[in-house]
Amino acid sequence: MSLDLFLLIIVVITALAFDFTNGFHDTGNAMATSIASGALAPKTAVILSAVLNLVGAFLSTAVAATIAKGLIDANLVTLELVFAGLVGGIVWNLLTWLLGIPSSSSHALIGGIVGATIAAVGGHGVIWSGVVSKVLVPAVVAALLATFVAAAGTWLVYRVIRGLPGKRTESGFRHGQIGSASLVSLAHGTNDAQKTMGVIFLALMSYGAVSKTATMPPLWVIVSCAVAMAGGTYLGGWRIIRTLGKGLVEIKPPQGMAAESSSAAVILLSAHFGYALSTTQVATGSVLGSGVGKPGAEVRWGVAGRMVAAWLITLPLAGLVGAITYELVHVIGGYPGAFVGFGLVCLVAVGIWLQSRKARVDHTNVNADWEGSLTAGLDAAGKPAARPPSPPAPHRRRHRHRHRKPMVSSRSSAPATHSRRVTLHEPLVQLRGHGEDPDIQLAAGRRAAGAVRTRVRLQAAGAGAIGDHTAPRRPVLVALGWAIFGLVLAVVVIGVLYIARDFIAHHIGWHLLGAKRA
Known part of the structure; x- marks a missing residue:
């Protein structure tokens, strides 16, 4: 050699x-x-x-x-x-x-x-x-x-x-x-x-x-x-x-x-x-x-x-x-x-x-x-280095007494003894006294809570979350923005094809896109 x-x-x-x-x-x-x-x-x-x-x-x-x-x-x-x-x-x-x-x-x-x-x-x-x-x-x-x-x-x-x-x-x-x-x-x-x-x-x-x-x-x-x-x-x-x-x-x-x-x-x-x-x-x-x-x-x-x-x-x-x-x-x-x-x-x-x-x-x-x-x-x-442990949370004294759970019902023909409008993540239910099965009341409360959460999600998707005064949707601007990005991507793809035609013409000999073989 x-x-x-x-x-x-x-x-x-x-x-x-x-x-x-x-x-x-x-x-x-x-x-x-x-x-x-x-x-x-x-x-x-x-x-x-x-x-x-x-x-x-x-x-x-x-x-x-x-x-x-x-x-x-x-x-x-x-x-x-x-x-x-x-x-x-x-x-x-x-x-x-x-x-x-x-x-x-x-x-x-x-x-x-x-x-x-x-x-x-x-x-x-x-x-x-x-x-x-x-x-x-x-x-x-x-x-x-x-x-x-x-x-x-x-x-x-x-x-x-x-x-x-x-x-x-x-x-x-x-x-x-x-x-x-x-x-x-x-x-x-x-x-x-x-x-x-x-x-x-x-x-x-x-x-x-x-x-x-x-x-x-x-x-x-x-x-x-x-x-x-x-x-x-x-x-x-x-x-x-x-x-x-x-x-x-x-x-x-x-x-x-x-x-x-x-x-x-x-x-x-x-x-x-x-x-x-x-x-x-x-x-x-x-x-x-x-x-x-x-x-x-x-x-x-x-x-x-x-x-x-x-x-x-x-x-x-x-x-x-x-x-x-x-x-x-x-x-x-x-x-x-x-x-x-x-x-x-x-x-x-x-x-x-x-x-x-x-x-x-x-x-x-x-x-x-x-x-x-x-x-x-x-x-x-x-790997991420170990961080020093955080200080322990302050000790809190536990309650000695027990709270009684209210029994609830979503809808009932019985007269309501007390009612209130709940917060964002709570169901709108009536607090009832004794008289209905607790399991039935609990299931009804869960169904009502799910309905409220669904309504909140729909409201957030339509005009922002409750209390959030963001601007509403702008369909014209959204369409314009995506059109601009689509145009940019189309130009780039066309550029790729335009560049590729030279290689195809020289090495493969296919006469695509009007390219002439050198």
């Missing part, structure tokens, strides 16, 4: 390992709000996300072309350079996962490759205009756009449902969240799996396995990246999910649906135009927007500030790791250099995993109350 072929195999394995870490690092982008609001059980959510990430990876390859040709000069790429860039992305992904910081896997990968390129050939090997126009500017614009859209959508939702029964509306939005979270997972697979495809595409170009004029990666690259992404998603990045779902804002189903819908729309739109967008930043912006848009919601700006700080240092620090790795592998050279580089990244991964076991976060405690930090309030086993 030649050294170049050996390096190519190492690069492909490392790229798929990065794709795997990307899957569990970014699962929270799609499912954090659904898990936090109770719309989906944690394990069900990650299984659904894994399947849809797998499907989404087949929908488009525009981002893969951006990674392969739009950021660095393809003529200067070597296998050592690609390997070093991947190591930079993997190390940063694992470190931020340990800390529970939802940083950008995309920027970690791009930063690692750019840093390795600078170490290998200097700054002239980087296409800086592509980095600015395809990475930096879209990252800022997309995060702000997602925040604005989610805030506006959340505000509109709460205006529309004002005065409606809370349990009924939350139940409806929980069902809607399943659809919106599914769209985000599909969009994540469409956008993020392509970045690893682009890296492997670069390596194949460098080795000479594919032409440098090719516009799409081979089918086996697409399939392997899709499977790796789905496998990582199934593990579930519980630490990131906990930070996004509980650390920024306490999420209710209407907020969750608004945040997920805005994330899906922005990510799918950027994937179609080939922008290497950070889905993490879009999802985080949407969650922040849902907190800003809800009246009276509390946003933890300290947590948000730490996230933004991590975003700002992702590119330079991942680039630094990539540059150091390249220098190490290049100086040692040959097979030993490849073995040393691969061994070091494995040691770092094992060390971070062992550190994470000291305070576990998994599906059993991901929704535990947030107490200031990721693992605060959790013991070493990952």
